[in-house]
Amino acid sequence: MPTKAVDLYLQMEKSGVEPDAITCASVLPACGDLSALLLGRRIHEYLERRNLRPNLLLENSLIDMYARCGCLEDAKRVFDRMKFRDVASWTSLISAYGMTGKGCNAVALFTEMLNSGQIPDSIAFVAILSACSHSGLLDEGKIYFKQMTNDYRITPRIEHFACMVDLLGRAGRVDEAYNFIKEMPIEPNERVWGTLLSACRVYSNMDIGLLAADSLLQLAPEQSGYYVLLSNIYAKAGRWKEVTEIRSVMKRRKIRKTPGISNVELNNQVHTFLAGDTFHPQSKEIYEELAVLVGKMKELGYVPETDSALHDVEEEDKEC
Template identity: 45%
Template sequence: MYAKCGSIEDSWRVFSRMPTRDSVAWNALISGYVKYMYVKCKSLEEAWRVFNRMPTRNVVSWNAMILGHVKCGYGRKALELSQQMQQEGVEPNTLTFVGVLNACASLAALEEGRHLHQQIIQSGCESDVLVGNSLVDMYAKCGSIEDAWRVFNRMSSPNVVAWNAMILGFLKSGQGQKSLELFQQMEQKGVEPDPVTFVGVLNACASVSALEEGRRIHQQIIQSGLESAVFVGSSLLDMYAKCGSIQDAQKVFNKMPMHDVVTWTAMLKGYAMHGLGKEALRHFEQMSQADVEMDQVTFISLLSACTHAGLVDEGLCYFESMGSVYGVPATVEHYACIVDLLGRAGHLQEAEDFISTMSCEPAASVWVALLGACRIHHNMEMGERIAKQLVELDPGNVASYVLLSNIYAAAGKWDLSANVQRQRLEKGMKKQPGPTWIEVNNEIHTFVVDDQDHPQMVEIHAELKRLSGQMKDAGYVPVTKLVLHDVEEEEKLFQSCHHSEKLAIAYGLISTPPYTPLRIFKNLRICGDCHTFTKFIANVVKREIIVRDANCFHHFQDGHCSCRDYW
């Protein structure tokens, strides 16, 4: 009783007065020490002293030590203890298997997990609910979603823990849509979601930009009374920000009774994503006044906000104050933010000089940021030099080849551009496709450049053709110099008309009521012509069009973009 209530001193006093002590007494004491040491200082020294003094050790004693090491983050030691226990002739039970599976999950030790799975099958424990949950979780965290799915499907009646493990597993493997489908199946089966479920599916909504599904889940959270939970609220506002509704994110933040550093930073990151630099700086000052302890993620979000809004002086000032004022050491990610900040603003030489002053070795992300700035500002000479450094530093980084090829193409150096692309292909490096997607009636529709697969492609092209006359009258002229191929002008016009962003916008216009906002998402930087096109079309159709590209959100309305053509 004393041990479980956290009073290890009282537990020890009772134990020391006992004239005889059996294994139950020893196990109670050792379990108490494991719990106490983990909560207080994550040291298991006292637990080891008691464990080593035990005259006999049974499975309960070993389990206490195994689980204690797993909880304290010593997964490898937990695996060693499991092996030692069996060498001493003690048979593992379901709790042992749960502890060791958790250790494998923490270490991403897939092969050891598979070996343990065979042992569990031989012991007849696979059907145990706790073991089944831990198996699904282990496989999912080790990146083998197929094995996790097989174990899950063999469970006679998976509980919420198993469903959560599968939802988070699919999310981790980049299958956010599958996570949402699984959540719907879970609802149909009548399994009650818990806070972990809601956090998982909100993150899945954010990953695939499923705003309407996120709103539906928000209503469920309100009905379940979990809206005020800090970590649920943080996931909610993060979902709204990543799905393009910064106003809803602000509402969630303002309604939360309490905020921690994660919540404050999530809102700050939201402002950064939407290019709201001034709002981000105001939010950061409020955060400072609230005496919230900043962390490294906070400053990455703050510096990103300055970058997207072109606030160079402010960004440099905050970078300088990180260590001196807030006690947060700069990492390579912060240095990359400053290089990006300077580079986007056109201070290319200053950005390169800044890299030479870094206190740590520049990572590939730092050079990629500078190379991207060279592309924006058409600095071919520096771009060539930076690309060569990047290839030497990280030969497998496809971004260096793609960016350098684009720099050459934009300068009309087609032979050099083709040569870089040929080198990339010879090394077996594939350029990731640039899809664009839109959510309509809770369904995600995906497009790629010159797409012909969508069932309504005829209507989409007809809508683009219908709008082209109005766009021309409004003054839109396609920016064909941004088509990065050496082809005739007519072909350039054709290519620019079939960019995935334009196809998605046209589909949104024919599939949603007039005057409602459109939310478009893509995984690459929006090209200059599509950016100009969207400004004109938003004005012509009198709609707000929100586009999220690889850099930030663009809010197009009345012929203007929130990024002020700075992205």
């Protein structure tokens, strides 16, 4: 658990125990997972003071941490200062560009990596395919997938297939994505079908959406998110009877929608918020402030989309 890792690191600091390079490399991914940027920066500064760099593992961890926190300039700065780079170094920054929708930068960096003589591995191709997907670079993504199999003789794994389905789905090629799944040499898993179902919701493709949902509910019958996606597809088509039926199935099977979780770092402490919960000691003040913010947003023209949300969710929760 990232939160426990960060808590243990903070306890170690308070106890006066100085972390070594391995400890820092271990806690930096947790900082990235929790978007604990301030702590990540503090660890980076500590590493500089202790002169624990250059260290390939640490530098790659720093790039990944800054990327997950959305600090591309800091990630790039660490990358540029590296004396030695391995494929993980390049992949971390390519992933960073991909996560922030900078697909063209990811493509340029991937090309730079190839020109440097670095041979991409399976994970590097996942990174560039994902970057192409998030930026709508359909043609480039198709080229990389062929390059991976033809030029580098890398056998596609389920992650590569999922990226291709996502690439096609985001581009509105839902039928092509479905045909791609049918031609896969390995059995599509939950992630592949879930990606297709999400595309069906966006592009209101009910026929393929039902096929995807049928496969998903066989693979993961207790996963609430897929029921919600299917419900949203029906809702967009105005088929409220089916929406009600899905709600009944969820109630009968005691399946509830998984609430969203957010992490906020403040004063060297990571606060975790669960949608609709009141466990935080300042929850009353937080909800009062949220009500003020939503009111101001509505004054500026914000209109929450609540039609596609499940009916057993309160209107106020849908708006937030």
